[in-house]
Amino acid sequence: MSTPTPSNSVNQKLHDTLPAPVADHLPHIPETRDEVKADVKAAANGLGAQLRSFAAGGFGGICAVVVGHPFDLVKVRMQTAERGVYSSAVDVVRKSVARDGLRRGLYAGVSAPLVGVTPMFAVSFWGYDLGKQLVTKIAPPSADGSLTIAQISTAGFFSAIPMTAITAPFERVKVILQVQGSRLKPGEEPKYKGGVDVVRQLYAEGGLRSVFRGSAATLARDGPGSAAYFAAYEGICLCSPSRPLEAPPAWPCGSPVFPVDTVKSRLQTAEGNVTLSSVVRELYARGGVKAFFPGFGPALARAVPANAATFLGVELAHQAMRKTFG
Known part of the structure; x- marks a missing residue:
């Protein structure tokens, strides 16, 4: 097969036909068998990298739940309890x-x-990996291939957008199950028998809108939280010579958005039809700014071991896949 010369190649003809601002951003069209093979290999490598990130992230998440759930339960019960129920x-x-x-x-x-x-x-x-690909297309990385903190934070914020579609309903189920036991009167049977029952009853009461209540608050919490989360992750990994064993001190990352988390917990556990603004007004009326920070101590205590477990799990999963698949 003859190799097209620059003068008669499809790419050159398109470049000559279209305006320069458009032509300069056109992707290269493979014109030889070798170019097709190279493009297929690059696509396969990219898909493989995304699948590995998917699997490693999932394993890291399981580690975080096992380590951090007791702290989270304490935080949610303090956020949703009436004043005086718990002293600490x-x-x-x-x-x-x-x-x-x-x-x-x-x-x-x-x-x-x-x-x-x-x-x-x-x-x-x-x-996050997809976000990094997007930001590097808008603003190329430095000569050594590293991203700036702003680029990492932008990619981290982007990661929260698709995640919210999963996080919001699961958070809704989780917080309902976490608080229902503390609200039962002596001898009273719990309303929900498990996670599936929560979803079934919520859907029967208000459809998908009820199941996904608190999605906006979840994104408002997780967007900036994820931006700081991944910035800390990459920062520590770059500075640490023993990357797989080092976990970033990401516990301060969620501090500024903690009031949003309190609003989210109250919104998702409230009975009947409530709005975001009504929850905010009710909280402020109960205790001013201080009312938005119950459970801050347990949340802070949770962040260190939970984040350490997450990142350690992710890195160990990547190591295992590199040894297994190369």
């Missing part, structure tokens, strides 16, 4: 364990995040 995070643990035992007391509602965490974290890391 330790009081939440003490009352929860006394009422439901150690396993159920600290892992109530864990089924929802365990089921959802693999697709959630997988989509997050996949979305």
Whole structure:
């Protein structure tokens, strides 16, 4: 097969026909068998990298749930309880364990995040990789191939967009199951028997809109949170010579968006039809700005071990896949 010369190649003809601003951004069209093979190989490598990110993110998410769920449960119960029910995070643990035992007391509602965490974290890391590809097309990386903090943060924010479609309904189920036990009166049967039952009843009461309640608040929390999350992740990984064993101190990343998380928890556990603005007004009326920060201590305590477990799981999964598949 003859190789097209620059003067008669399809790419050159298109470039000569179209205006320069358009022609300069046209992708190269393969014109020889070798070029086709190279494009197919590049596409396969790109798909393989995305699948590996998907799998590694899912495994990291499972590690995070196992380590962090008890802290999250304490945080949510403090966020949603009426004033005076709990005096501190330790009081939440003490009352929860006394009422439901150690396993159920600290892992109530864990089924929802365990089921959802693999697709959630997988989509997050996949979305992050996709976000990096998008930002490098808009603004090329530096000569050594590294991205700026702004580019990493933008890619991190982008990762929260597809993730919200999974996170919001699973978070809704999780927080409902986490708080229903603490709201039961002596001898009263729980309204929901499990995660599937929560979804069934929510859908019967208000359709998909009810199941996805709190999606906007979830994105408002996870967008900036993910931007800081991945910036810390890449920053520590670049600075650490022992990358697989180092986990970034990402615990400060969620601090500025914690009030949004409180609003989200209240919104998703409220009975009947409520709005975002009504939840904000109610919280402020209850205790001013301070009312938006209950459970901040447990959330802060959770972030260090949970983030460490996530990143360690992701890196170990990548290492295992590199050894297995090359």
